[in-house]
Amino acid sequence: MKAICWMGVEKMKVEDVPEPRILNPRDAIIRITSTCICGSDLHLYDGYIPTMEQGDILGHEFMGEVVEVGPGISREKLKAGDRVVIPFTIACGHCFFCEQQLWSCCDNTNPNAWIAENFFGYSPSGLFGYSHMTGGYAGGQAQYARVPCADIGPLKIPEGLTDEQVVFLSDIFPTGYMAAENCNIRPGDTIAIWGCGPVGQFAIRSAIMLGAGRVIAIDNVPERLRMAEQGGAETINYDEVDNVVQLLKDLTGNRGPDSCMDAVGLEASGHTLPFIVDRVKQGMRLSTERPNVLRQAILACRKGGTLSIPGVYGGFADKIPLGSLMNKGLTVKTGQTHMMRYMKPLLERIQRGEIDPTFVISHRLPIDQGPEAYKIFRDKQDHCTKVVLKPWEDGARAA
């Protein structure tokens, strides 16, 4: 089958690999009909997530049809022919963490938990296509994928919905929604969101659904800022201002946003001196992160406010203004998304027509063009906001 493999930094390649098979009783095999490239994949593309191995199959935002189910799953739970969206976190459903719906903290799905323990103290759940530290599971930018614990994760999709309407339930819609929920929004709150990538876009719309009075979105990509405005946000182009933090203060009568969200993560851009230092250190692999958005978010947040961090970090960050965090009494909420908490309720919102997630898609390409698509998405070429790949379309034929 075709699969996009990580062959090194900035080297993604479509390879012909064997088809996956059932390895554990609760596995299922999915024939993938749609699969996406995520901002998280860009951290792999750029080589900032450790423990990738050449040849690893990428991808964690996919959906398709069940073709085979392991003997540990009953037919009522899942059967061949079911059309499903697969969450990017793998959860066993029975551990202490799963029972508390902390799905992305599952204890039993990372075969390399000890590696993650060395990095993080404890291991989060296994993830598809996201380095060996989180399991080394072959991902879903392929024609087929093996889905472990398939009686827990996959969400069955009722008839009448297209792939494009539901495929983002695999990650970015729940991620944006949880990030907004993590803002502890009370009616009328002002929320500042750094990053108008796909996660930021869903976060903006979710914050408004959850009752925010005002959303201020920050980025420097014009079409993404436009999309943010269409979603109901006021926008700041950080290229056009010297000091985002001061501007946010000015816009909020010197009080500051009630919540600040970092939907950018470890590859934030910037112009400031600390940013340039970060860039050099990260380039020399002296540091894993460029946390300048996180710094701004901490400084900008009002006293007693909440910091929500859906943006991915992988290691250690320098010069975090802890004094500000502490003295203002901020609350910090973060994490990989607890997917299974949100998939069903958000599917219902889609069915009720409260949101049409297709707004974010800019590119629909056959899987053969995946490697170029990584570059286009990262460099925001061609007004790229989100790429959906079609694993069964002939690359030569498509435009």
Add this chain to the structure above:
Amino acid sequence: MDQIREKHFSNPRLHPSNLSQSQSQSNQWQRWAPLAGAGALAVLAATRKSKTGVALALTGGLLAHYFTNGAGTPAKFHAQASFALNTTPDKAYRMWRNFENLPLFMRHLESVTVKGDRRSQWTAIGPLGRQVTWEAEIVDEKNDEWIIWRSLPGSDLSNTGSVEFHTAPGGRGTIVTAVMDYEPPAGAIGRAFATMLGKNPQFALREDLRRFKALLEAGEIPTIEGQPHGPRSTLVKAIHAVYPEKRKPTESTAREFVAAERRA
């Protein structure tokens, strides 16, 4: 260090400072606490000295032996690890007590055959893939609480083990604590063993318990072995060759285990 761990591993309900429970229970605890925690170490220390040492230890003199020898003296290959399980002590106990289940989650074991209520035949994969077998017996046990076993005298790889299950504070599942001690034979084989076990017996035991936990909670052990991938670099291939993952009988055996649990 072991004493500190011992204290934390101990079941607080049964701890002498918490004697709200029935007298018999606390007696049991006082008698067996060191065994459950680091007793295997004592047994090993005893086997090293003489057979009478073992007899002495096993007939109740163990406690004295244990304390006079100092619990802090680490044996050559000593490992102790503990995990919180989202299940009840009796379920965890039952799974462990059928020693034939152990190879499901203990990487170095190929098979265990139960030969009677207390006796069992163990086969491990030793250095260079060589099979090593020994016979073991259960030294003592308490239903749903703990098991202590050891290899019979004359084994290739003389070893002892103990496992304890107790309800976690606040009723949040079960804490399992396992202690393993190995005494490799003399000679070249022994040295090869020493290299194998000596690398990190603590790590190996912790990973065994992690798999035990996964099997109990999730009904299977997470794996990526056998999944597809693209071409590997020479470096990655070399790393995989140095650390080969032993093929586990996950599919069939874990299925049987799950089915058996459902029937139970």
